[in-house]
Amino acid sequence: RCDKFNAAFEHISGVIDATYKELTRSDAFPLGGSATLTVEDEHEPYLEGIKYHAMPPMKRFREMELLSGGEKTMAALALLFSIHSFHPSPFFVLDEIDAALDNANVQRVANYIRKHAGSKCQFIVISLKRGLYTHGECLVGIYRDQEVNSSKILTMDLRSYPDT
Amino acid sequence: RCDKFNAAFEHISGVIDATYKELTRSDAFPLGGSATLTVEDEHEPYLEGIKYHAMPPMKRFREMELLSGGEKTMAALALLFSIHSFHPSPFFVLDEIDAALDNANVQRVANYIRKHAGSKCQFIVISLKRGLYTHGECLVGIYRDQEVNSSKILTMDLRSYPDT
Amino acid sequence: GTLKAIELCNFKSYRDTHRVDLGDSSFSAIIGPNGSGKSNMMDAISFVLGVRSSQLRSTQLKDLIYRGRIMRGEEVSSTQSQEATSAYVLVEYEKSNGDLLKLKRTITPSGTSEYRINNKVTSSGEYNATMKKENILVKARNFLVFQGDVEQIASQSPQDLSKLIEITS
Amino acid sequence: GTLKAIELCNFKSYRDTHRVDLGDSSFSAIIGPNGSGKSNMMDAISFVLGVRSSQLRSTQLKDLIYRGRIMRGEEVSSTQSQEATSAYVLVEYEKSNGDLLKLKRTITPSGTSEYRINNKVTSSGEYNATMKKENILVKARNFLVFQGDVEQIASQSPQDLSKLIEITS
Numbered sequence: 011r012c013d014k015f016n017a018a019f020e021h022i023s024g025v026i027d028a029t030y031k032e033l034t035r036s037d038a039f040p041l042g043g044s045a046t047l048t049v050e051d052e053h054e055p056y057l058e059g060i061k062y063h064a065m066p067p068m069k070r071f072r073e074m075e076l077l078s079g080g081e082k083t084m085a086a087l088a089l090l091f092s093i094h095s096f097h098p099s100p101f102f103v104l105d106e107i108d109a110a111l112d113n114a115n116v117q118r119v120a121n122y123i124r125k126h127a128g129s130k131c132q133f134i135v136i137s138l139k140r141g142l143y144t145h146g147e148c149l150v151g152i153y154r155d156q157e158v159n160s161s162k163i164l165t166m167d168l169r170s171y172p173d174t
Numbered sequence: 175r176c177d178k179f180n181a182a183f184e185h186i187s188g189v190i191d192a193t194y195k196e197l198t199r200s201d202a203f204p205l206g207g208s209a210t211l212t213v214e215d216e217h218e219p220y221l222e223g224i225k226y227h228a229m230p231p232m233k234r235f236r237e238m239e240l241l242s243g244g245e246k247t248m249a250a251l252a253l254l255f256s257i258h259s260f261h262p263s264p265f266f267v268l269d270e271i272d273a274a275l276d277n278a279n280v281q282r283v284a285n286y287i288r289k290h291a292g293s294k295c296q297f298i299v300i301s302l303k304r305g306l307y308t309h310g311e312c313l314v315g316i317y318r319d320q321e322v323n324s325s326k327i328l329t330m331d332l333r334s335y336p337d338t
Numbered sequence: 339g340t341l342k343a344i345e346l347c348n349f350k351s352y353r354d355t356h357r358v359d360l361g362d363s364s365f366s367a368i369i370g371p372n373g374s375g376k377s378n379m380m381d382a383i384s385f386v387l388g389v390r391s392s393q394l395r396s397t398q399l400k401d402l403i404y405r406g407r408i409m410r411g412e413e414v415s416s417t418q419s420q421e422a423t424s425a426y427v428l429v430e431y432e433k434s435n436g437d438l439l440k441l442k443r444t445i446t447p448s449g450t451s452e453y454r455i456n457n458k459v460t461s462s463g464e465y466n467a468t469m470k471k472e473n474i475l476v477k478a479r480n481f482l483v484f485q486g487d488v489e490q491i492a493s494q495s496p497q498d499l500s501k502l503i504e505i506t507s
Numbered sequence: 508g509t510l511k512a513i514e515l516c517n518f519k520s521y522r523d524t525h526r527v528d529l530g531d532s533s534f535s536a537i538i539g540p541n542g543s544g545k546s547n548m549m550d551a552i553s554f555v556l557g558v559r560s561s562q563l564r565s566t567q568l569k570d571l572i573y574r575g576r577i578m579r580g581e582e583v584s585s586t587q588s589q590e591a592t593s594a595y596v597l598v599e600y601e602k603s604n605g606d607l608l609k610l611k612r613t614i615t616p617s618g619t620s621e622y623r624i625n626n627k628v629t630s631s632g633e634y635n636a637t638m639k640k641e642n643i644l645v646k647a648r649n650f651l652v653f654q655g656d657v658e659q660i661a662s663q664s665p666q667d668l669s670k671l672i673e674i675t676s
C-alpha cells in the first residue's frame with residue numbers, strides 16, 4: 011500500500027512543475043510559474059496530507075489561498091492533468107472550467123488541450139467561450155426545442171473548416 | 175420586530191416577480207419567467223424560513239436545485255436586486271457575476287444595470303466579458319507592473335466614445 | 339480507447355431518444371445557451387459510467403427520468419399524460435485494440451439500475467471491473483470536472499489530496 | 508450618494524499610494540487580466556466600509572498590508588527591505604445633499620484598525636452609524652457580491668434567506 015502510494019506520489023510530484031509551466035508560459039514569461047507537491051509527514055505519507063503550492067509567473071507568494079480566481083483555476087488544471095498522467099483514463103469531461111479565466115489563459119488552456127488530445131486521451135469540453143470551443147475538432151451544439159419541451163443535439167465537424 | 179419583518183417581506187415578495195421578468199424577458203419570450211417568495215410558516219414568519227422559487231421562461235420546474243448554472247445566476251440577481259430595493263444602499267460592488275452567463279444573459283444583465291444605474295444607485299462591476307464592461311460609463315483598467323511588483327490603475331471615461 | 343457515441347433516452351431534459359456521434363474526434367466541444375442541457379449531457383456520461391445520482395444534482399434515480407411536468411391547471415392532453423417511466427444512457431466505447439464496447443445503464447420503472455455490456459445484463463460489480471480494465475476509475479473521478487468545481491481542486495485540504503492520490507495509485 | 512474616489516496605500520497588491528477617480532459615473536466597470544488586482548480593489552472597498560478581514564481572503568489584518576516578499580535566496584536590497592508596516596484605504600463619498608464624506612480605515616503597525624471620518628479619528632461604532640445613515644448596512648452586505656458567490660444566493664436555505672431579510676428590515 012505504501013509502495014503504491016509512493017509510486018503515485020513520486021510520479022505526480024515529478025510532473026507537476028512541468029505541467030504548470032506548460033500551462034502558464036507566455037511570451038512575457040517564457041519560464042512560466044512553478045509548482046510543487048510536498049508531503050507533510052516524511053515517514054508515513056499516506057497518513058498525513060500532501061500540500062500543493064503553485065506560484066504564478068513572477069509572483070512571489072506560495073500560499074494557495076492568496077491566488078486569484080483565475081490563478082487558482084490554472085493551478086487546479088495543472089494538478090488535475092498531473093494526477094491523470096499517472097494512470098491515464100481514456101478521456102476527460104470538463105464542464106465550464108474556463109469560467110474564471112481571462113482570454114490569455116483561455117488561449118493557453120486551448121493550446122494545451124489541442125496539444126495533448128489524441129488517441130491516448132480524448133477531451134470533451136463544455137464551454138461558453140469562443141476562445142476555447144473553436145479549437146475543437148467536433149462541435150456538439152445543444153439547444154432547447156420549445157415545441158416538444160426537450161433538449162436537442164446538432165453535431166458539426168470543425169476539421170473541414172479553415173482555422174478561425 | 176414582526177412588523178418590520180413583514181414590511182420587508184411584503185415589499186420584496188411584491189417586486190421579485192417583476193424584477194425576474196425584467197431580467198429574463200427576450201424577443202422569444204416577451205413575458206419572461208416567474209418568481210415567488212413564500213413563507214414556510216404563516217404565523218411566525220421570522221421564525222421559519224422563506225422559500226424562493228424561480229422558473230425560467232417556458233420551463234416547468236419550480237425546484238431551484240434543477241436550475242442550470244446560468245439560470246441560477248439570473249435567479250440570484252433578481253433576488254439580490256429585489257432585496258436591495260427595500261432599503262436601497264447607494265451602491266453595488268459585483269465581482270464577476272457574469273461568469274456562468276451566456277452572451278444573451280450577459281446582454282440582459284448589462285441592459286438592466288444601464289437602466290437602473292443613476293444617482294439613486296451606483297454600480298461598480300468587475301467583469302472579464304466585453305458584453306458587460308463596454309456598457310459602463312467609466313472603465314477602470316487594472317494591470318500588474320512587473321518592474322515594481324505592484325498593481326496599477328488606469329481610468330477611462332467611456333462616455334466620450336461612440337457606442338460600440 | 340475513445341468514446342465514439344452517446345445515446346440518451348428520456349434522460350433529464352432529453353425527451354425520447356437522442357444520439358451524439360463523436361466520430362474519431364479527440365477534442366469535442368459542447369456549446370449552447372444557458373439551460374439548454376449541456377451539463378445534463380455530462381450527467382448522462384457520468385451516469386452511464388456508474389456515478390451515483392447524488393453527484394448528478396438529484397436525490398434519487400427517478401429524478402433523472404425526463405419529466406414533461408404539466409404545470410398545475412394546464413389540461414393534460416392524452417399524448418402528454420404518459421410520463422416516461424424509465425430512461426437509459428448508452429455509450430459506444432472503442433478499446434485501443436479496436437473492439438467496440440456498448441455500455442448501457444437503464445433506470446427501471448421501479449427506480450433501480452440495470453447494467454448491460456454489449457446488450458447482456460451484468461452486475462454493477464462486473465460492469466465496474468470492465469471499466470477498470472480501461473482505466474476508467476469512477477471512484478477517483480479525476481477525469482470528470484463538474485460545473486463550478488474546478489477551483490476547489492487547487493485548494494482542497496492536504497488530507498483530501500492525499501486520498502485522491504491514494505485512489506489513483 | 509455616490510462613491511467619487513478610492514485611494515489605496517500599501518493595501519494587498521497595491522504598493523505605495525494609488526487613486527481611482529470615478530467622477531460622477533453611475534456604472535463603472537473594472538477590467539484586467541487574471542491576478543492583476545481586481546478583486547483586491549473590491550476587498551479595499553469592503554475593508555474601508557468595515558468588513559472583517561476573514562471575508563477578504565485573509566486570516567488577520569496584517570495579511571492585507573502590501574508584501575513585496577523576497578523569495579528565499581534573493582538578496583535583499585536596501586530599498587526593498589523596508590516592508591510596509593501599515594496600510595490604509597480612503598473613499599470619498601458624496602452624500603445626496605452634496606456634502607463630501609472622507610471615510611478612511613488604516614491598519615496600524617500594531618495590527619489594529621483606526622477609523623477616520625473627514626480626517627478625524629472616530630470609534631468603529633460611530634463610523635458604522637455614519638454609514639447606516641447612508642443606508643450602507645455592512646452587516647447585511649446585500650450590496651457586495653464577492654467572486655464566486657452569486658449562484659449560492661439563489662440556493663441559500665430558507666432560514667438564511669429569512670435572516671437576510673430580517674437584517675435589511
Ligand SMILES: Nc1ncnc2c1ncn2[C@@H]1O[C@H](COP(=O)(O)OP(=O)(O)OP(=O)(O)O)[C@@H](O)[C@H]1O
Pocket residue numbers: 233234235240241242243244245274349350351352370371372373374375376377378379401402403404405406485
Ligand atoms: N428530469 C428532468 N426532466 C426534464 N428537464 C429536466 C430534468 N432535470 C433537469 N431538467 C432541466 O434541465 C435544465 C438544466 O440543464 P443544464 O444544467 O444541462 O443546462 P446547461 O446547458 O448546463 O446550462 P448552463 O450553461 O447555465 O450551465 C433545467 O432548466 C431543468 O429544468
Ligand SMILES: Nc1ncnc2c1ncn2[C@@H]1O[C@H](COP(=O)(O)OP(=O)(O)OP(=O)(O)O)[C@@H](O)[C@H]1O
Pocket residue numbers: 069070071076077078079080081110518519520521539540541542543544545546547548570571572573574575654
Ligand atoms: N498582501 C499582499 N501583498 C501583495 N500582493 C498580494 C497580497 N495579497 C494578495 N496579493 C496578490 O494579489 C493577487 C490576486 O489578486 P486578485 O485576486 O485581485 O486578482 P484578480 O484581478 O481578481 O484576478 P481574477 O481575474 O483571476 O479573479 C495574487 O496573485 C496575490 O499574490
Ligand SMILES: [Mg+2]
Pocket residue numbers: 242243244376377378485
Ligand atoms: Mg451547465
Ligand SMILES: [Mg+2]
Pocket residue numbers: 078079080545546547654
Ligand atoms: Mg478576481
